[in-house]
Amino acid sequence: MGLINLSGGIVWQWNAVLQLLLLNQLLFSFLGHLKTIRHPSYTPLLRALNFVKLSAR
Incomplete structure (x- = not known):
């Protein structure tokens, strides 16, 4: 992703988790x-x- 400021990185992580x-x-x-x-x-x-599904557990 290159350089991301901290808040942007957190938002990006949340987006990934939600997706x-x-x-x-x-x-x-x-x-x-x-x-x-x-x-x-x-x-x-x-x-x-x-x-x-089983291997993901």
Whole structure:
């Protein structure tokens, strides 16, 4: 990022954290949709996402 003053750096970090939380929220709602669909072609994707979820803990 180059040189950032302290307040700017803190704001940037907060933005990153908020974006991560939002992304997490979207991912979980997406997972919920997939679980309700239960289409055969989605199962490998679900397994991969579950693996990611477990390894993230």
